[in-house]
Amino acid sequence: MSTPILEVKAITMRFGGLTAVDNFNLSINKSDLVGVIGPNGAGKTTIFNMITGIYEPTEGDIHLNGKSISGERPAFITQQGIARTFQNIRLFKDLSVLDNIRLAGHFRADYGLFASIFRTKKYHSEEKRIKEESIEFLKIFGLQDKQELLAKNLPYGEQRRLEIARALATKPDVLLLDEPAAGMNPNETKELTELIRWVRDKFQIAILLIEHDMRLVMDVCEEIYVVDHGELIAQGQPKEIQNDPKVIEAYLGTEQA
Amino acid sequence: MLELLLHLTILSGINIILAVSLNLINGICGQFSLGHAGFWAVGAYSAAAFTVYAQLPVPPEVNLIIGCFIGFIAASVAGLIIGVPCLRLRGDYLAIATLGFGEIIRIIIMNTDSIGGPRGFSGIPKISNIFWVYLFVAITIIIIANIMRGTHGRAIISIREDEIAADSMGIYTFKYKTMAFVIGAGFAGTAGSLYAHYTQFLHPNGFTFMMSVIILLMVILGGLGSITGSIVGAIILTLLPEVLRLMGETISEWRMVIYSVLLITLMLLRPGGIFGKHEFNPLKYFKKKGEVA
Numbered sequence: 001m002s003t004p005i006l007e008v009k010a011i012t013m014r015f016g017g018l019t020a021v022d023n024f025n026l027s028i029n030k031s032d033l034v035g036v037i038g039p040n041g042a043g044k045t046t047i048f049n050m051i052t053g054i055y056e057p058t059e060g061d062i063h064l065n066g067k068s069i070s071g072e073r074p075a076f077i078t079q080q081g082i083a084r085t086f087q088n089i090r091l092f093k094d095l096s097v098l099d100n101i102r103l104a105g106h107f108r109a110d111y112g113l114f115a116s117i118f119r120t121k122k123y124h125s126e127e128k129r130i131k132e133e134s135i136e137f138l139k140i141f142g143l144q145d146k147q148e149l150l151a152k153n154l155p156y157g158e159q160r161r162l163e164i165a166r167a168l169a170t171k172p173d174v175l176l177l178d179e180p181a182a183g184m185n186p187n188e189t190k191e192l193t194e195l196i197r198w199v200r201d202k203f204q205i206a207i208l209l210i211e212h213d214m215r216l217v218m219d220v221c222e223e224i225y226v227v228d229h230g231e232l233i234a235q236g237q238p239k240e241i242q243n244d245p246k247v248i249e250a251y252l253g254t255e256q257a
Numbered sequence: 258m259l260e261l262l263l264h265l266t267i268l269s270g271i272n273i274i275l276a277v278s279l280n281l282i283n284g285i286c287g288q289f290s291l292g293h294a295g296f297w298a299v300g301a302y303s304a305a306a307f308t309v310y311a312q313l314p315v316p317p318e319v320n321l322i323i324g325c326f327i328g329f330i331a332a333s334v335a336g337l338i339i340g341v342p343c344l345r346l347r348g349d350y351l352a353i354a355t356l357g358f359g360e361i362i363r364i365i366i367m368n369t370d371s372i373g374g375p376r377g378f379s380g381i382p383k384i385s386n387i388f389w390v391y392l393f394v395a396i397t398i399i400i401i402a403n404i405m406r407g408t409h410g411r412a413i414i415s416i417r418e419d420e421i422a423a424d425s426m427g428i429y430t431f432k433y434k435t436m437a438f439v440i441g442a443g444f445a446g447t448a449g450s451l452y453a454h455y456t457q458f459l460h461p462n463g464f465t466f467m468m469s470v471i472i473l474l475m476v477i478l479g480g481l482g483s484i485t486g487s488i489v490g491a492i493i494l495t496l497l498p499e500v501l502r503l504m505g506e507t508i509s510e511w512r513m514v515i516y517s518v519l520l521i522t523l524m525l526l527r528p529g530g531i532f533g534k535h536e537f538n539p540l541k542y543f544k545k546k547g548e549v550a
Contacts, residue, residue, distance in 0.1 A: 052425060078427035090425075092418035094534060095411075102408075103415050107427040109408040113436070116407030117400050123407060130408065170427055 003066060004029050005206050006051070006082070006174050011060030011070070013046050013230075020046045022230040023060070028174060028206045033196070035221035036210050037241075039250055043230040044210045045087065048178055051208075052084050053077040065173065079107050083172035085163045087179040093152035097143055097162060100151050101134040104169035134169065140202075141165040157188045161195065168203060175199070177209040181216050189213060193220050218242065226250065261499075263387065267455060269495045270390035271448050274397045276475040276491040277484055278444035281401055283473065284481035284534075285410070286437035287417025288344065289352040292359030293445055293472045298464035299335045299362060300328030300446025302372050305381045305453040317384040325393060325450040332446025333439045335362065340438035344431065359469055367461040377460035378453075385454040393451060397444050402484055404440070413437050417482070478523065480530030485537040490530070 004027040013021040021043040028034050036044050049055045051062055053074040062070040069077050078084075092100050109130060115123040138144040141161055146154065151162060160180060167175055177196070181189045193216055200207050211217045217224060218238045226234040226241060228250040234241055241247055279293045304324035313320060343354040372378050404410045412433045415423040424430050453459055475494045479486025497519070501512035508515065523531070 054421075073429070074421075074424040075427050075429045078425055084425055086422070086425075090419050090422035092415050092422065094418055095414065099411060103411055103423070103426050103428070106408050106412050111408070113404065113407075113409055116409055117403050119403060127407070166426070 005065060006208070007063040008047075008051065009061045009063065011047070011050055011057040011062065013043070013050060013055060014058045020230050021050070021057075021227075024227065024230070024232055026208075026225060028208060030173075030206060031200060031204050032206045033200050033220060033222050034206070034208050035217040035224045036208065036227060037212075037214070037217055037224060038227040042227045042250075044227060045178060046230075047227070048084065048176055048210060051077075052082060052176065075107075078170055078172070081171075081173035082176060083167035083170045083174075084176040085160075085167050085178060085180060087182055089156075089159050089163050091151040091159055091163055091166070094150060096147065097138065097149050097151055097154065098131075098134055098147040100162060100166050101137050101169050102130055104166050105130045105133060107170075137165055137169045156183065157191065160184070160192065164195070164199065168199065168205075172205060174206045174208060177207065177211075179210055179212060181211060181213040189216055192216070196220050265496060265499055267387050267390050269492050270387070270394045271452050271455070272472070272475060272491040272495050273394050273488050274448035274451070275445055275472045276479070276487040277397055277401055278441045278448070279472050280476045280479075280482070280484060280487040281404075281413075281437050281444075282441040284476055284483065284487070285405060285417065286413045286434060288434055288438065289348060290355040290438070290441075291352045291466070291469050291473065292339065292355035292357075292362075293441075294464045294466070294468035295339075295355075295359030295362035296332040296335055296442040296445035297449045297452070297468070297472075298366060298459075298461070299442075300332040300449025301453040301459050301464075302366055302378065302449070303331035303446070304328040304450030305378055305459060306372055308382055308384070308454065309378075309380060317382065318389075320382075321384045321389055321450075321454055324454060325447045328446035328448075328450030329443040330446070332449065333443030335446075336439040336442025337435070340435050340442075344434045344438060356466060356469070360466060363461050363464050366464075373459070375461065377458055379458045381453050381457045381459070383454065383457050385451045390451050390455070393447055397447070398484060398488070401440070401444070405484070409433065409436070414482075474520070477530055478520070480532035480534060482534040483530065483532040483536055486530050486532030486535075489532070 006028045008024060008026040010023050010025055011021060012023055024047060036047060038044050046055065050057045053072050056071045061068055064080055064082060069080060092103065109126050111122045111126045135144060138147055143158065143162060151159065154162060181192055184192060196207060197220055221238060224236065224238055224241045225232060226247050233246045233250060234244045275293065275297060282288055282290045304327050307327050308320055308324055339355065339358045343351055346354055366372060367375055412428045415428060416430050416433055420430055471494065475490035476487050478493060479490030497516060498512060501515055502509050
């Protein structure tokens with residue numbers, strides 16, 4: 001087995017007296033499709049926020065490509081190769097679809113402030129490159145006809161798609177999806193399932209997703225981590241998880257004695 | 258009459274620089290700053306002190322250009338000193354902190370005897386005129402518009418749209434907030450230098466919190482985030498009080514009321530300001546179709 005791309009080692013997060021995540025471990029290899037599930041308040045989003053640098057873990061370490069990234073700033077972690085989407089879509093609503101994607105290429109733009117003030121040759125060539133790359137991304141996601149539209153005017157399903165496209169445009173090694181099916185109807189969820197699988201095959205990247213929608217997770221993930229009260233209670237393939245008594249207990253409660 | 262018209266045109270130009278530079282901070286970057294008059298004062302006083310005390314044996318035009326440059330540097334250094342601690346705050350807290358700093362600057366000037374203190378700073382040579390003011394207006398607008406359309410400008414706009422999302426796109430939000438703040442403060446300093454060398458007299462009471470509010474009003478009136486909006490807003494708010502003053506005695510007495518009612522009406526009818534976030538680019542009509550990015 002090769003070394004994992006993303007390795008989460010015994011991270012713990014305490015907010016005052018509350019332990020939101022306790023001693024959580026996770027490892028993802030190149031082009032894995034992994035899901036994290038658990039009831040409300042189990043600590044799933046906290047895990048995400050620690051991986052993406054919004055919170056610094058109280059204890060434990062996170063390694064990306066063998067390098068420790070815990071405690072780094074979110075922007076730095078994105079530049080190192082972790083991209084994410086948000087539970088409640090966070091697009092740049094008043095910017096065009098194209099600009100949303102162009103911003104993902106921002107940290108790779110190789111020209112300074114003075115180049116943009118004086119419109120140097122470098123500015124023009126870099127802007128051209130960023131624009132072409134962004135349009136390429138929009139084409140892949142079937143949004144090229146809507147590049148001039150404001151992001152807020154897209155239908156909900158396409159906003160999700162744009163958010164995923166934007167995250168991928170940062171060229172990550174690992175893509176984190178925070179409840180991508182939230183607020184979607186069964187049809188849209190089905191499309192999303194296909195999209196996620198297709199993204200993994202097309203870009204050959206690892207995907208980690210948090211989800212409430214059981215069908216989506218069972219359908220799409222190859223490995224599932226189940227958390228409850230901040231602790232890992234089960235881990236394995238979808239079939240094993242479905243029949244795990246601990247998981248059933250966490251979701252449905254215990255039988256009354 | 259002609260003299261008044263010239264005076265108002267020059268004041269409009271200075272206000273345009275102030276409004277456009279504040280727009281970079283408040284409208285384009287979305288950081289609510291209420292200390293713009295402070296940066297204006299820093300620029301005005303440092304440039305004035307330079308011309309009065311240095312007495313360089315150069316033509317007055319060169320003196321003015323150096324003065325504007327010094328005003329820019331001094332105000333952007335002040336912006337950096339104030340921005341670094343304050344920009345970690347958000348929304349209302351940032352507004353209060355910048356308001357406080359703006360007042361601190363004024364109090365410091367008030368208590369510095371070498372630049373006049375409470376007596377005001379007089380004896381500044383009159384070297385700025387309509388040509389220089391509008392030259393710097395053009396420079397300010399071109400620089401800020403060019404920044405806005407590059408990748409740095411997009412990063413600055415993305416912070417206004419959603420700071421957390423910008424962060425997750427690999428954009429160092431703090432760096433770009435500081436950049437917008439420092440550049441905005443710097444241009445306010447340039448406006449200060451032009452102002453000092455036009456009025457020939459500076460008094461700390463001309464740079465109070467109310468002045469920051471008026472600049473902010475120009476930006477909001479024109480539309481937060483729109484450069485053309487700020488230009489129009491600055492012109493309207495410079496001319497409106499004067500026009501009302503000239504319209505006979507009764508209207509003149511009521512001018513502050515009329516002024517307020519006009520503002521309230523406009524904000525009710527167009528809450529996003531005259532231009533909203535849109536731009537009016539006259540150059541667009543001269544270029545071939547498809548050439549404008």
